[in-house]
């Protein structure tokens with residue numbers, strides 16, 4: 490395990506589908522893997538957050554959670570170096586969340602873009618209070634570990650800003666308690682776009698044709714890439730404003746082959762969109778196929794997945810408990826006496 494004086498990294502991902510997509514991988518998980526070097530890292534499956542929309546069938550949630558762990562490990566998260574755990578295994582997250590809920594304005598929470606977007610998809614009583622307070626629980630998830638960096642995609646920037654505000658608000662009122670964390674967002678890969686609608690982010694809640702799922706079979710992946718919406722003209726150039734479809738394909742190719750975008754632009758000089766799509770399809774399949782195979786191997790031993798989660802929670806819990814104790818003291822709760 491990493492030395493405790495290394496900068497701390499914390500991030501989470503929701504087990505809200507049976508497969509992560511390439512946006513999750515390129516925007517977040519790839520950085521999770523890289524940041525295992527030189528940092529003390531905590532990565533959790535946000536199973537509490539997974540209830541905020543329409544709560545899934547309990548068996549499905551259990552399966553998705555184990556499946557999510559398998560995908561993290563197959564993508565390169567190493568449980569020896571990273572604490573990998575379930576949010577529901579560390580009660581401190583919800584204990585701290587209440588304190589932050591009481592420091593967050595109702596208007597402030599209801600202005601969060603993701604809340605407004607998801608609220609627009611639901612209606613009336615089907616929008617849960619949990620959806621409103623989700624970013625506050627997320628602030629607790631981060632601050633409870635005194636994390637310095639939070640590797641996420643661009644869509645999470647506003648939530649990390651709220652986390653920073655809440656840390657500063659608490660520190661201002663009760664004295665220096667929390668590290669004020671920074672979002673770690675890589676400029677080019679911060680927002681992978683939907684292949685059918687390059688104005689929207691790739692997302693599990695958009696139609697499947699535009700989403701490259703890590704566990705899709707190779708034929709489906711290749712088909713989706715080859716049917717991707719591209720732009721006017723024929724030149725292969727990285728220009729996110731003028732050529733969003735082509736630029737998105739270049740970002741994907743760059744991420745899965747670890748090749749800088751200018752080198753790809755040079756390689757494809759004079760070639761058409763068809764050549765780019767063929768190369769992206771081949772590269773995505775070459776990346777996803779072994780990952781998918783490894784996921785299925787790992788899932789054959791669910792007891793080992795549960796042991797990884799137990800070891801991760803064992804590392805996380807003492808840090809979380811110490812923060813909750815300190816915070817409860819600072820707000821003035823009477824400490825429980827020894828009897």
Ligand code: AQP
Nearest residue numbers: 502503512513516517641642680681690691692693694
């Ligand atoms: N398209 C994306 N590009 C870059 N990063 C992305 N992330 C998600 N989509 C993209 C990042 O993935 C991490 C995990 O996100 P999450 O668990 O919150 O998943 P999500 O945002 O709910 O994923 P979806 O697919 O977008 O789900 P819906 O449709 O339900 O909202 C985060 O770091 C996120 O930034």
